[in-house]
Amino acid sequence: MKHLGEQEFLDLYCGEGAKSVNAHLEVCRECSTQYAKFKKGLALIKPAAASKRSVDYGEQVWKALRPGLTPYREKISPRWAWAQWRARALAVACAMLLAVAFFGGRYWERITTKKANLTGNAQATKRVVLVVLTDHLDEAERLLVALEHTESSDKAENAQLQSDARELLASNRLYRDTARNIGDPGVASALDQLEGVLAEVSNGPSLTTADLARVRNEMNIEGILFEIRVLRTRGANQGSVPKPAKGESI
Amino acid sequence: MQESDHLVVRAVVAGDMEAYGALVRAHSETVFRVAFGITGNEADAEEIVQEVFWRGYQNLKNFERRSSFRTWIYRIAVNCALNRVSQPRIRAEFRVGDETDVPEKTVQVAAQDPDPERVLLSNEISAAQEMAMQRLTPTEKSAFVLRHFEDRSMSEIAELLGMAPNAAKQAVFRAVQKLRRELAPLLGGA
Numbered sequence: 001m002k003h004l005g006e007q008e009f010l011d012l013y014c015g016e017g018a019k020s021v022n023a024h025l026e027v028c029r030e031c032s033t034q035y036a037k038f039k040k041g042l043a044l045i046k047p048a049a050a051s052k053r054s055v056d057y058g059e060q061v062w063k064a065l066r067p068g069l070t071p072y073r074e075k076i077s078p079r080w081a082w083a084q085w086r087a088r089a090l091a092v093a094c095a096m097l098l099a100v101a102f103f104g105g106r107y108w109e110r111i112t113t114k115k116a117n118l119t120g121n122a123q124a125t126k127r128v129v130l131v132v133l134t135d136h137l138d139e140a141e142r143l144l145v146a147l148e149h150t151e152s153s154d155k156a157e158n159a160q161l162q163s164d165a166r167e168l169l170a171s172n173r174l175y176r177d178t179a180r181n182i183g184d185p186g187v188a189s190a191l192d193q194l195e196g197v198l199a200e201v202s203n204g205p206s207l208t209t210a211d212l213a214r215v216r217n218e219m220n221i222e223g224i225l226f227e228i229r230v231l232r233t234r235g236a237n238q239g240s241v242p243k244p245a246k247g248e249s250i
Numbered sequence: 251m252q253e254s255d256h257l258v259v260r261a262v263v264a265g266d267m268e269a270y271g272a273l274v275r276a277h278s279e280t281v282f283r284v285a286f287g288i289t290g291n292e293a294d295a296e297e298i299v300q301e302v303f304w305r306g307y308q309n310l311k312n313f314e315r316r317s318s319f320r321t322w323i324y325r326i327a328v329n330c331a332l333n334r335v336s337q338p339r340i341r342a343e344f345r346v347g348d349e350t351d352v353p354e355k356t357v358q359v360a361a362q363d364p365d366p367e368r369v370l371l372s373n374e375i376s377a378a379q380e381m382a383m384q385r386l387t388p389t390e391k392s393a394f395v396l397r398h399f400e401d402r403s404m405s406e407i408a409e410l411l412g413m414a415p416n417a418a419k420q421a422v423f424r425a426v427q428k429l430r431r432e433l434a435p436l437l438g439g440a
Binding site for chain 2: 006007010014015041042044045046047048053057059065066068069070071072073
């Protein structure tokens with residue numbers, strides 16, 4: 001019969017002995033005695049007295065530990081955290097877009113209003129000048145036609161022509177300066193040429209037939225007359241109020 | 251107990267820090283015993299208890315509820331104690347203690363006991379046991395402490411030490427063999 005060894009005793013001691021080992025222990029007095037000695041020997045090995053703690057040891061440990069701990073926050077799943085982050089980012093982006101649109105719109109409105117005002121003012125001024133100028137141009141045209149066709153040596157008639165020219169000369173300067181200031185070089189140039197003719201007619205002490213012939217030859221009366229007619233036509237087109245179309249309510 | 255521990259863990263993770271106090275109170279003494287059994291040093295064991303519960307709190311979110319909190323916290327305790335023992339400073343202390351502390355302790359306890367002969371024998375056994383324990387490897391000592399002093403099953407010891415059950419059993423066996431050999435003169439050949 002084979003007796004039990006230390007390994008089998010340890011298995012038995014650990015409660016893991018096989019049935020055959022237990023059965024052997026029951027029948028074998030020698031093994032039974034050896035196992036009893038084994039257990040007695042181990043039983044003498046006891047934990048050191050220092051390993052025993054007071055009843056409130058756990059409380060002491062907790063008191064020492066507690067100040068160093070911070071509470072857990074409620075757990076947020078990564079997916080939820082990501083969704084929250086996206087929502088916040090989207091909200092901020094929308095707010096920024098709205099702000100940019102608002103301020104951009106205001107800026108744009110300011111610029112376009114200013115431009116429209118400027119353009120509108122200039123056009124309105126031009127229109128007013130052309131309307132007022134029409135009368136002046138009518139008178140100038142009559143004077144130039146008279147200059148072109150008169151062959152009279154009548155002093156009274158020539159004096160009247162000279163007097164008309166002087167009146168027109170003053171107002172012509174005013175219109176010429178205004179046209180130049182509002183940026184209408186075509187009108188300014190025509191009035192400039194007209195001023196030359198008017199000055200020639202006005203400046204002499206008395207207008208003779210020879211003076212008239214010289215002015216006609218030197219000053220290109222026909223050309224100036226043509227320009228003045230063109231200007232009159234333009235003034236009439238721009239200054240007139242457009243008529244409403246048929247059936248259109250005003 | 252295991253179910254109530256799980257409820258407490260859930261409460262702590264939900265933000266109730268005070269609930270952790272219940273776990274600390276319930277397991278402090280056992281954790282201390284395990285730590286002391288492995289290190290053999292009271293001051294170190296006290297520090298290990300603090301470290302174990304601090305680490306436990308920090309890693310409570312990783313605690314898997316399919317195992318018991320007790321097993322989980324003991325595993326941290328065993329790891330901390332083994333780390334402490336593996337430090338050179340502790341080993342040096344053991345060597346110094348072998349020659350100086352034991353006789354001193356024997357004399358002090360014997361003077362207070364009403365049965366001097368029995369106490370003397372008991373103290374001799376304690377001193378010899380302490381020396382024998384210090385000669386065990388950390389794994390053998392841990393396995394023996396958990397089996398003999400804490401009455402843990404072999405499978406639980408294997409789990410706590412992170413080894414196969416058979417390896418844990420062999421560690422206990424080697425520890426028992428060494429201790430019996432060391433203590434044989436005092437145990438009368440037991």
